[in-house]
Amino acid sequence: MSFNIKEELSNILSSEKVKENEPLSHYTFTKTGGNADYLVLPTTYEEVQNLVKYTNEQNIPFTILGNGSNLIVRDGGIRGVVLVLTQMDSITLEDKKIIAQSGATIIDTSRYALAHHLTGLEFACGIPGTVGGAVYMNAGAYGGEVKDVLVSALVLTPDGVLKTLRNEELELEYRSSIIPKENLLVLEATFELREGEVDQIQAKMDELTYLRESKQPLEYPSCGSVFKRPPGLFAGKLIQDSGLQGKTIGGVQVSTKHAGFMVNVNNGTATDYLNLIEFVQNTVHEKFGVMLETEVKVIGEYLESETK
Template sequence: MNELIYNDLLAILKTNHVKMNEPLSNYTFTKTGGKADILVLPTSYLEVRDTYNYALTHQIPITVLGNGSNLIIRDGGIRGIVMVLVQMKEVECKGNQIIAQSGATIIETSRFALEKRLSGLEFACGIPGTVGGALYMNAGAYGGEISDVLKEALVLTSEGELKTFAAEELELSYRSSRFSKEHLLILEATFELTPANVDEIKAKMDELTFLRESKQPLEFPSCGSVFKRPPGYFAGKLIQDSGLQGKQIGGAQVSTKHAGFIVNVDGATATDYLELIEHVQKTVKANFGVDLETEVKIIGED
């Protein structure tokens, strides 16, 4: 069955953009995750649409990924088709607007805005995800978030149609959006920015980059900040005050540099990550009565 799907998809995409039994650890920041039955790397909206409609027509499960920065894929992998959008990374400028394909990284998009002397995306200069992932989570840092600058998004609907949504229609809130509640595949984002002095923009980005590099454990693979900020608390401080920094299960460790991160220090598996996440949640709940909700997305089979 998988060979038949593979051969059909070869007619839609280039040969080297369709892979069978592909390890998903090659596509996640944690370097963990099982295999995809079929993995595709589309390079155009037409290829995305045709692949998606093929899956719909043949009732094949389809999972869409960005660059795997805020993601844990279980060790059993993912059945059906996995579509990774990292090949779709064009960014352009029209007036005060930056238009970025969903596979572009939000870091590179913020740097492109700097080149065009446009302000508003400085907060994103250290967020390791793609534009699509940033919209999906309404990503934010250092007092800014995607909802502050997003004008509209081009999506593929669950019916396989292209549609543009204004930012106000996307229900953007803290680490949540309409994308996380409906089957809308993000293809492109338009950001409305403000002309500014390039030296001031760069100074702000340099400051935020320094803060990130000094506080976050960038020397190890990780999925970024694991938990959402609980109302009235900071997840990292609760974990630190629970004495969990340095706690390790398998190759996964609560970072000794920033307790809100879990890092892969020694060939961790996704199961190591999940067991450590559960241990942290139970310990913080027992110590402080606070439920830590994961910010990282967890998908795939056990």
């Protein structure tokens, strides 16, 4: 990359929206991760389109970060350009449909629904991701999931073309969608909700918030739920029954509050997270014959010392 990428990125955006050699630990919920060569914070769809086209033309690696909630970035960081859409966070209402840009949090979107007396998004009141991330993985909690209320999503194809995909075209299944399979970028989502009683909506959100706060280790940095639910089982219970609560590698620990979570208790690294994940997977597999599959997404490069 001998040409001046920062200067060219600054022409597409503006210099204050481009950061060079930026620590990704500032952008992840685990507070871990190496540096991005270049991190960009666009505010318009046109800027995103131009960024995608530019990186394609110059053959520069391009990564979408979201808000870093259900994510581990390896300690070697990410090469090329890292896109963070958290500046694109508008939420608007058309009839009973909420249109939210991908950088808006799904929590804020559920609160917006409450403010407009709309029911259907209560389940999302404690999911700490963006709308884009929620569509990407068909996020869900407490019996609800995105596919129940999503009408469509505006996406950007790898060659920079805007496209609207309907719910059924998104192939929304348990923690999966067509988005990663076709390397699409979610720019906004439209949710169709129903009129409801504001007191009932608030009561449901209060109940779910209480359940989340009482059961999840929110006092520490974490990547959220680490593993997918095995068919007919619960990952947290398998980990707990394996005697792994409190197990610590480096600065990362299997939460003593909820075994499905791993928390950064003492300046842990992404490598600590990955080593603990592998240890838990192997232990559970030995004891119960179940190989836990990660729900958390892992991206980025290994440190040079780890590849030798």
